Amino acid sequence: MGVMRPDGVPGLAGRLEAFVDQGRHGQMGWMAERMGWRGDPSALWPEARSVVMLAELYTPEGDPLAVLEQRDRAAVSVYAQGRDYHDLVKKRLKRLGRWLLETAPEPGHQIKVFVDTAPVMEKPLAQAAGLGWQGKHTNLLSRDLGSWFFLGAIFTTMPLPEDGPEVSHCQRKSRTG
Numbered sequence: 458m459g460v461m462r463p464d465g466v467p468g469l470a471g472r473l474e475a476f477v478d479q480g481r482h483g484q485m486g487w488m489a490e491r492m493g494w495r496g497d498p499s500a501l502w503p504e505a506r507s508v509v510m511l512a513e514l515y516t517p518e519g520d521p522l523a524v525l526e527q528r529d530r531a532a533v534s535v536y537a538q539g540r541d542y543h544d545l546v547k548k549r550l551k552r553l554g555r556w557l558l559e560t561a562p563e564p565g566h567q568i569k570v571f572v573d574t575a576p577v578m579e580k581p582l583a584q585a586a587g588l589g590w591q592g593k594h595t596n597l598l599s600r601d602l603g604s605w606f607f608l609g610a611i612f613t614t615m616p617l618p619e620d621g622p623e624v625s626h627c628q629r630k631s632r633t634g
């Protein structure tokens with residue numbers, strides 16, 4: 458996990474706007490809606506002071522490409538082989554959030570947990586929280602975790618110390634690095 462400030466991704470709204478203006482969202486019409494919130498997490502819940510980003514690994518134990526040799530078998534994407542990640546990650550987020558509230562030095566704080574359930578751009582937020590950088594496949598990539606992990610967010614009114622952003626380690630300079 459890592460912590461960032463809700464306004465901790467400079468230029469996020471502009472990058473999203475350029476992406477949508479160029480029609481790169483294709484048939485995902487919903488991406489063009491609620492752009493104000495998607496591009497600015499601090500507008501989504503103005504009382505939030507910190508965002509805790511969580512990475513939940515789904516790295517397979519075996520070789521996921523082995524099934525491709527079996528031409529008579531269908532292959533299911535690794536991310537879909539386990540339990541629905543929305544449920545799994547949300548449960549973990551809630552548990553971590555409860556612990557945060559219980560251990561907070563002062564009472565009265567609040568949390569909201571999101572995993573694909575709100576107009577939140579989880580990848581750039583996780584990069585700002587230091588969990589990894591957006592690789593050329595556009596997903597978050599980490600030297601420690603690889604790239605096979607899900608992301609989730611806990612927005613909270615608690616002012617938590619920030620972890621600082623991760624930089625791109627891809628060879629050629631990327632748009633986000």
Ligand code: B12
Binds near residue numbers: 473536577579592598
């Ligand atoms: C929409 C969506 C999809 C769409 C579109 C994918 C996409 N690239 O956005 C589809 C259905 C295709 C998809 C597929 C997958 N998804 Co998805 N998806 C999302 C969702 C809901 C929103 C992502 C989003 O905002 N995209 C909008 C655009 C603007 O974001 P972007 O790609 O980062 O665009 C920027 C870059 O393209 C950048 N850019 C342009 N050129 C270049 C070049 C380089 C080198 C770089 C670095 C950047 C860059 O500029 C754009 C503007 O900033 C998120 C959850 C969330 N709420 O964030 C999950 C999420 C991104 N998905 C996830 C996963 C696991 C997958 C799959 C691996 C699942 C699978 N096996 O099929 C694939 C991966 C496909 C891929 N390589 O992107 C995870 C990724 C976890 C991680 N480690 O990063 C997320 C975070 C869900 C989660 N909660 O865990 N997904």
